[in-house]
Amino acid sequence: MAVDESYRTYSHPVYDFMMKVPGLDVMTTTVDKLLSFGSEASLWIFPVATSCCGIEFMALAASRVDADRMGAIVRGSPRHSDVMIVAGTITVKMAPRVKKLWDQMPEPKWAIAVGSCAISGDFYRNIYSVVPGIDTFIPVDVYVPGCPPNPEAMMHGLIRLQEKIRASANGRDVNREARPEAVHHQRLPRLPILGDPARTSELDRQQVASAASLGWWDELNLEQALDSVAKDLADESESEPKV
Amino acid sequence: MKLLGAENSEEVQKLLIEQFEAMENSLGGPPVVAVVRHLELAKKLRDEYQYRIFGFVVAAHYPAPAKDANGVGELIRVSYGLRSVGKGTKLATWQVCIPVDGAIPTLVPLFAGADWQEREQFDLVGVRFDGHPDPRRLMLSEDWQGHPLRKDYAIDTKVHPWR
Numbered sequence: 167m168a169v170d171e172s173y174r175t176y177s178h179p180v181y182d183f184m185m186k187v188p189g190l191d192v193m194t195t196t197v198d199k200l201l202s203f204g205s206e207a208s209l210w211i212f213p214v215a216t217s218c219c220g221i222e223f224m225a226l227a228a229s230r231v232d233a234d235r236m237g238a239i240v241r242g243s244p245r246h247s248d249v250m251i252v253a254g255t256i257t258v259k260m261a262p263r264v265k266k267l268w269d270q271m272p273e274p275k276w277a278i279a280v281g282s283c284a285i286s287g288d289f290y291r292n293i294y295s296v297v298p299g300i301d302t303f304i305p306v307d308v309y310v311p312g313c314p315p316n317p318e319a320m321m322h323g324l325i326r327l328q329e330k331i332r333a334s335a336n337g338r339d340v341n342r343e344a345r346p347e348a349v350h351h352q353r354l355p356r357l358p359i360l361g362d363p364a365r366t367s368e369l370d371r372q373q374v375a376s377a378a379s380l381g382w383w384d385e386l387n388l389e390q391a392l393d394s395v396a397k398d399l400a401d402e403s404e405s406e407p408k409v
Numbered sequence: 410m411k412l413l414g415a416e417n418s419e420e421v422q423k424l425l426i427e428q429f430e431a432m433e434n435s436l437g438g439p440p441v442v443a444v445v446r447h448l449e450l451a452k453k454l455r456d457e458y459q460y461r462i463f464g465f466v467v468a469a470h471y472p473a474p475a476k477d478a479n480g481v482g483e484l485i486r487v488s489y490g491l492r493s494v495g496k497g498t499k500l501a502t503w504q505v506c507i508p509v510d511g512a513i514p515t516l517v518p519l520f521a522g523a524d525w526q527e528r529e530q531f532d533l534v535g536v537r538f539d540g541h542p543d544p545r546r547l548m549l550s551e552d553w554q555g556h557p558l559r560k561d562y563a564i565d566t567k568v569h570p571w572r
């Protein structure tokens with residue numbers, strides 16, 4: 167039985183163009199478009215599945231719906247991931263953890279709020295321990311409504327996110343809309359990263375100490391290395407001629 | 410309606426009323442035992458009546474005065490339940506009333522299973538358990554202010570910065 171190539175469940179403008187032109191194996195494009203094509207076709211997911219939406223999310227990754235056919239695979243580490251899918255109720259105790267994981271994801275990154283609890287808190291909204299929507303602390307790109315939404319709806323959310331990435335590569339403005347009162351929390355990382363003026367040498371020292379407490383880091387003598395780097399930087403700035 | 414106190418077997422009910430001077434519960438719950446005799450009662454049930462499994466401890470805050478002389482003013486009612494499997498599955502329940510700023514002796518030395526349950530009641534209702542080995546919050550974050558299952562905990566209390 168021959169494979170019917172006209173039937174494709176997922177298509178992309180680049181694929182479509184290359185399929186239409188016979189013998190085409192080289193094409194030119196801009197770097198932005200190439201990079202955005204790479205981003206949208208390899209959306210690695212970091213799941214934060216805290217309740218029943220998480221069960222539907224598992225069906226999204228399983229064989230019937232199969233998010234993998236558009237390059238979206240589920241990863242267990244925020245440092246490998248491009249898109250955080252928050253599926254479920256986020257409590258006040260969980261929110262700082264989610265924010266910390268979000269801060270650990272490398273740019274560019276996107277967030278999808280799945281289900282009415284992640285979007286607005288739903289009927290748990292007024293309970294003392296529930297956060298009324300994850301957009302109070304992280305910026306959200308796509309909202310997938312439902313209680314819970316079915317896996318096809320989540321797939322639709324991923325496709326909308328791809329459209330968004332493509333639109334931003336084409337120069338259209340797709341900035342995330344945030345609640346005005348929440349922008350401060352969304353932009354403020356809990357730990358200032360390297361190069362941030364808010365970062366102190368005390369924090370450097372604490373992080374090195376915690377790394378050293380793992381054991382074999384002692385051999386690297388990181389603390390001394392850090393001191394010498396700081397000393398070099400200080401010398402450099404002193405010897406730098408004033409303009 | 411079958412009352413919770415009626416769950417007690419006859420011998421436990423007799424023990425509660427005759428030896429521990431338990432009073433009838435005005436709200437229809439289990440018999441009310443004085444705080445000072447609470448630990449003694451639990452020890453007796455465990456050692457002499459084979460109630461060796463810790464069932465539950467549940468606290469409830471009553472802001473208004475109770476209807477009769479069982480409690481005066483604002484109080485917290487703490488209900489206890491022990492289980493026995495040696496003599497068929499049976500339940501022994503009783504209740505202790507304390508003022509909101511009062512304390513109650515812990516049952517952790519008698520039943521290891523009471524540890525987390527008492528921590529939960531401390532966390533949500535604010536019951537103080539005297540002599541608890543690890544009196545930290547169990548469910549909410551450690552810097553939480555107040556006890557949310559108290560009736561005077563406002564629903565719009567600010568939890569910075571998430572709410």
